Amino acid sequence: MSKVVVIDGNEAAAWGAALSRPDMVAVYPITPQSSLVEYLAKFIADGRMDADLMDVEGEHSVLSVLHGACLAGARTYSATSAQGLAYMFEPYFRTPGLRLPMVVSLVNRDSVSPTCVWGGQQDAMTVKEVGWIHMFCENQQEICDTIPIAYKVAEHPEVMLPVNVNHDGNYLSYGVAKVELPDQAVVDSFLGEKNVNWHACLDPERPMAVDPLTGGATGAGPATFVRYRKGLCSGMRAALDVIVEAHADWGRRTGRHWSPLIEKYRMEDAEVALVTIGSMSGAAKDAVDEARLDGRRLGLVKIKTFRPFPVVQVAQALSKVRAIGVVDRAVNFGWNCGPVFQEVLAALYHLPLRVPAMSFIGGLAGADITVEHFSQAIDRTLRLAAGELAVEPVWLNEND
Amino acid sequence: MGTAFDTIAFKASACDGCGKCMTACAEAKQGASRISIVSGAGEGRFELSLCRQCGDPKCAMVCPAGALAKDEASGVIRWDANQCVDCLLCTAGCSFGGISVDSHTARVAKCDQCDGDPACVKACPTGALEWVTAGSVFKKYGDREDMFVPGLSGCQGCNSELIMRHAMRKIGRNAVLATPPGCIPGMGSVGYNGKTGTKVPVFHPLLTNTASMLAGIRRYYDRIGRKDIVVMALAGDGGTSDCGFHAVSGAAERGEKVLYVCVDNEGYMNTGMQRSSTTPFGSWTSTTPVGEHMRGKTQDAKNLPLIMVAHKCAYVATASTGYMEDLYAKLDKAVEASFRGFSYLHIYSPCPTGWRIPSSKVIEACRMSVDSNFVTLWEYTREGGLRFTRSPDRPIPIRDYVKLLGKYRHLDEAQLDHIQARVDEQVALLRMMAAEPVAAE
Structure with missing residues (x-):
C-alpha cells in the first residue's frame, strides 16, 4: 500500500x-x-x-x-x-x-x-x-x-x-x-x-577486458573510438x-503523471512565455497566473529533462510566442547569460521565424526567486515583445 | 615440462677456504673428497670444484661402458662401479672438474649428494655451501597456465612482466584483475581496440581509483555469495603512493577484502620515467634531471609498505624477484589474507630502461638491493607483528649496489653517504619494530 x-x-x-x-x-x-x-x-x-x-x-x-x-x-x-x-x-x-x-x-x-x-x-x-x-x-x-x-x-x-x-x-x-x-x-x-x-562486466565466468586502449592516428583505433562516441549519442537520442x-x-x-521532457503551463494561447527549471517553477506559475488575471496572455515552459535536451519539444512549445524570458539558477560565464537560456536559443534556431528571447539569472547561492521577481521578469519580457531588445542578462536578486 | 632438482649451492663471497667441507666429504665417503675448494682470482678468494649434476652430462656422454647415468628421481649422475672399466674418459669429459679419480682406490670419485643430506653443507661454518631447493617454484607452478598473451610489449628484460606472469600463474583464473595506467596495461594486458591481453577479467581503472573500484567489486561478490574470487590489482608505485593513495588508504582503513600488489619501479616509467614519491634520493629521473644546478631527486622515498602497516592491514609484505621463493610464499599469504581484509604486497622491480641498466643485470640488482638492505624483505600481520623474512647478516655497502645502476651514476660522496645513512636508519627502525611482536588482538 x-x-x-x-x-x-x-x-x-x-x-x-x-x-x-x-x-x-x-x-x-x-x-x-x-x-x-x-x-x-x-x-x-x-x-x-x-x-x-x-x-x-x-x-x-x-x-x-x-x-x-x-x-x-x-x-x-x-x-x-x-x-x-x-x-x-x-x-x-x-x-x-x-x-x-x-x-x-x-x-x-x-x-x-x-x-x-x-x-x-x-x-x-x-x-x-x-x-x-x-x-x-x-x-x-x-x-x-x-x-x-x-x-x-x-x-x-x-x-x-x-x-x-x-x-x-x-x-x-x-x-x-x-x-x-x-x-x-x-x-x-x-x-x-x-x-x-x-x-561490460568483470566476472571470472565471463572474462573480458573492460575498456582496452583505443585511438591513435590511423587504423582501427580512432574508428573504434568514434564508434563508442556515436553509441553514446545514440543512447542519448533513444x-x-x-x-x-x-x-x-x-x-x-x-496515478501521478509528470511531464517527462517539458511541461507546458497555460501555453495554449500564450503570447509571451517564461522558461524555468527546477523548484523555481512553482513561484513562476503563480506569477503567470497573476499576469493572466491582469489580462496578459502569459505561459510557461518548464524543463524537466535537460539532458538529452528536448530540442523539438522546446522549439514547438515556443514556436507561437512573440517573446521568451528564460530564468536560470546558474551562470554561463562565456556567454554572459544563463545556461538554459543558451540551450533554448539553440533550439529556437530550428524555427522558421526568429523569436526574441532574453536571459534572467536568479536564485544564486540560496537566494529566493519570489513571485515578485517573476512578475518583474514577465514585465521585462513583455517589453521585449514590444521591441525593447535585451543584450545583457537581468540579475533578479541583484537589488534585493 | 622439464624437471628441477635440489642442489648444493656455493656462495664464493662467504667462503674463507677452511676446507672443512672436504674433510667431511672424505670421512663420509671413506676416501677422497668429492668436493674441492681451490684458490680463486684474488687474495682470499676461493672457487668450488664439484659435480654439477648436469642436465646434459658430458661425463655420461663420453662413457663407453654406460657406467654414468642421470637418476630421474634425484637428478644425481650415478656411477655404477660394476659397469665401470676405469678408462677415466669421464674425468676429461667434465669441464667443471666435477669428477675425479680417488688415488686410494684408483677409481672414479664423484658427488652423489649424500642422498639429499650432503655432509659438506653440514660441515660448512660460514654458510658458503647451502642445500637449496632451487626448483621449488618451478616444480610447483611450472605447468600452470600463463594468464597473459605471449606478445606483451614490455621493454626487453622487463621485471614487471616477470612479476605479472608469475603472480597470475600462481593466482589462476578465478580472479578479477585491475591494472591501472602504467607499464602493466601499457604493455598490452588490457589489450587494444576490443582485444584483451589477459585470460582473467581485466580492466583499466583510473590511475586514482584502483583500490575503490576493487572494493566495490568485492563487496558485490560477497553480497551475492561468490566469496572465492580473488579481487586484485597489479598497480604501479606512482598511482599507489601519489594520486591514488586516498583510495588505497580508504580501502585499507575500511578493511576491504582485496589484494593490492604494488609493483615498485621507483617512478612513472611508462610515461617517460618521471619521479614519484617512491623514487629514492639522488635518482636521476626525467623530472629530477642531472645538470649544473640539480643532482637528481632531493627527497627520500616514501616508505609505502610501512604506511600500510600503520593501517593495520590483514597482511603487508615486501618482496623482490631476486628471491622468488620468498615472493611466492608471500603471494600465498597475501591471497589468503585478501579474503579476510586488505592485503598489501609491495614488490620492488628494477626497470632496465629507466634505471639505465642492461636487462641482464636486473636480477643481480634485485639481489644486491636486498643484500645491501636498500630493499628490506619482511612481512607484517596484526597477530605476528613485523618479521624479516630475509635479512643480510653482513650487508654489502650501499655503494656496491648503487654503482650498478646508471640512474645513480652522478652521485657524489655526500649523496652516497646520505643514502647509506638513510638505509641504516630505515633498517634500525624496522629492527625495532620486528624486535617486539605485537600481541594478538
Missing part, C-alpha cells in the same frame, strides 16, 4: 532510492546533500533497506566503488552536491563512456568560489556536456517518483546511461511537503529485473522516447 508522509526533499529522494532497491549505496557527506545519505544509512541500519552501505573517503571513491560494483552486477545509488561533484569529476566523466546505468542525485548547490553552501544549479550546469542524463524536479513528490523512473531509463537496453536526478538545495532538500510513498510492489513491478552489466514511456508507465501505475 502507498503511504502518505510529510517529509523534506532529501528524505523523499532517500525513499525514492530505497524503493528502487539498489544493491549498493556509497556515500560521502556534503551540504546540502548530507541528510539524504543519513536517511539512507538509517534505513539500512534499521533493516528497512537491504543494501551495502559504503562510507568512503571522498566523492571520487564514491563513484569509483560504484563503478566496480556496477561492473560486477550491482544496482547502485549515491548523491552529492557542488564541490563533491567537482571532486567526483574524473570517474563521473568516465561513467557514460562505460555505459554504466547508475543513478546519482544532485542536490544542487552553487559552486565555490565565492565560498557558498547554499542552493544554485551551477554544479549540474557545469557538467552538462559529460554524457549523463539530467532530470530536474519541481517538488518533493516529483523527487521521490523520478528516482525509480531514472533507474528504468538508465537500465533500458537502448539507453544504458547514468542519470542525475536534480533537486534544488535548500528549497527542496530541506523544504517539507506531503509525499505519497509508492507501494514497494508497484515499484518492483515497474522496474523489473535489473541487468546492469550485460554489455533516451528521449524512453523517458516519455517510463513517465507514462509510472503514471498508469501510480
Whole structure:
C-alpha cells in the first residue's frame, strides 16, 4: 500500500532510492546533500533497506566503488552536491563512456568560489556536456517518483546511461511537503529485473577486458573510438522516447503523471512565455497566473529533462510566442547569460521565424526567486515583445 | 615440462677456504673428497670444484661402458662401479672438474649428494655451501597456465612482466584483475581496440581509483555469495603512493577484502620515467634531471609498505624477484589474507630502461638491493607483528649496489653517504619494530 508522509526533499529522494532497491549505496557527506545519505544509512541500519552501505573517503571513491560494483552486477545509488561533484569529476566523466546505468542525485548547490553552501544549479550546469542524463524536479513528490523512473531509463537496453536526478538545495532538500510513498510492489513491478552489466562486466565466468586502449592516428583505433562516441549519442537520442514511456508507465501505475521532457503551463494561447527549471517553477506559475488575471496572455515552459535536451519539444512549445524570458539558477560565464537560456536559443534556431528571447539569472547561492521577481521578469519580457531588445542578462536578486 | 632438482649451492663471497667441507666429504665417503675448494682470482678468494649434476652430462656422454647415468628421481649422475672399466674418459669429459679419480682406490670419485643430506653443507661454518631447493617454484607452478598473451610489449628484460606472469600463474583464473595506467596495461594486458591481453577479467581503472573500484567489486561478490574470487590489482608505485593513495588508504582503513600488489619501479616509467614519491634520493629521473644546478631527486622515498602497516592491514609484505621463493610464499599469504581484509604486497622491480641498466643485470640488482638492505624483505600481520623474512647478516655497502645502476651514476660522496645513512636508519627502525611482536588482538 502507498503511504502518505510529510517529509523534506532529501528524505523523499532517500525513499525514492530505497524503493528502487539498489544493491549498493556509497556515500560521502556534503551540504546540502548530507541528510539524504543519513536517511539512507538509517534505513539500512534499521533493516528497512537491504543494501551495502559504503562510507568512503571522498566523492571520487564514491563513484569509483560504484563503478566496480556496477561492473560486477550491482544496482547502485549515491548523491552529492557542488564541490563533491567537482571532486567526483574524473570517474563521473568516465561513467557514460562505460555505459554504466547508475543513478546519482544532485542536490544542487552553487559552486565555490565565492565560498557558498547554499542552493544554485551551477554544479549540474557545469557538467552538462559529460554524457549523463539530467532530470530536474519541481517538488518533493516529483523527487521521490523520478528516482525509480531514472533507474528504468538508465537500465533500458537502448539507453544504458547514468542519470542525475536534480533537486534544488535548500528549497527542496530541506523544504517539507506531503509525499505519497509508492507501494514497494508497484515499484518492483515497474522496474523489473535489473541487468546492469550485460554489455561490460568483470566476472571470472565471463572474462573480458573492460575498456582496452583505443585511438591513435590511423587504423582501427580512432574508428573504434568514434564508434563508442556515436553509441553514446545514440543512447542519448533513444533516451528521449524512453523517458516519455517510463513517465507514462509510472503514471498508469501510480496515478501521478509528470511531464517527462517539458511541461507546458497555460501555453495554449500564450503570447509571451517564461522558461524555468527546477523548484523555481512553482513561484513562476503563480506569477503567470497573476499576469493572466491582469489580462496578459502569459505561459510557461518548464524543463524537466535537460539532458538529452528536448530540442523539438522546446522549439514547438515556443514556436507561437512573440517573446521568451528564460530564468536560470546558474551562470554561463562565456556567454554572459544563463545556461538554459543558451540551450533554448539553440533550439529556437530550428524555427522558421526568429523569436526574441532574453536571459534572467536568479536564485544564486540560496537566494529566493519570489513571485515578485517573476512578475518583474514577465514585465521585462513583455517589453521585449514590444521591441525593447535585451543584450545583457537581468540579475533578479541583484537589488534585493 | 622439464624437471628441477635440489642442489648444493656455493656462495664464493662467504667462503674463507677452511676446507672443512672436504674433510667431511672424505670421512663420509671413506676416501677422497668429492668436493674441492681451490684458490680463486684474488687474495682470499676461493672457487668450488664439484659435480654439477648436469642436465646434459658430458661425463655420461663420453662413457663407453654406460657406467654414468642421470637418476630421474634425484637428478644425481650415478656411477655404477660394476659397469665401470676405469678408462677415466669421464674425468676429461667434465669441464667443471666435477669428477675425479680417488688415488686410494684408483677409481672414479664423484658427488652423489649424500642422498639429499650432503655432509659438506653440514660441515660448512660460514654458510658458503647451502642445500637449496632451487626448483621449488618451478616444480610447483611450472605447468600452470600463463594468464597473459605471449606478445606483451614490455621493454626487453622487463621485471614487471616477470612479476605479472608469475603472480597470475600462481593466482589462476578465478580472479578479477585491475591494472591501472602504467607499464602493466601499457604493455598490452588490457589489450587494444576490443582485444584483451589477459585470460582473467581485466580492466583499466583510473590511475586514482584502483583500490575503490576493487572494493566495490568485492563487496558485490560477497553480497551475492561468490566469496572465492580473488579481487586484485597489479598497480604501479606512482598511482599507489601519489594520486591514488586516498583510495588505497580508504580501502585499507575500511578493511576491504582485496589484494593490492604494488609493483615498485621507483617512478612513472611508462610515461617517460618521471619521479614519484617512491623514487629514492639522488635518482636521476626525467623530472629530477642531472645538470649544473640539480643532482637528481632531493627527497627520500616514501616508505609505502610501512604506511600500510600503520593501517593495520590483514597482511603487508615486501618482496623482490631476486628471491622468488620468498615472493611466492608471500603471494600465498597475501591471497589468503585478501579474503579476510586488505592485503598489501609491495614488490620492488628494477626497470632496465629507466634505471639505465642492461636487462641482464636486473636480477643481480634485485639481489644486491636486498643484500645491501636498500630493499628490506619482511612481512607484517596484526597477530605476528613485523618479521624479516630475509635479512643480510653482513650487508654489502650501499655503494656496491648503487654503482650498478646508471640512474645513480652522478652521485657524489655526500649523496652516497646520505643514502647509506638513510638505509641504516630505515633498517634500525624496522629492527625495532620486528624486535617486539605485537600481541594478538
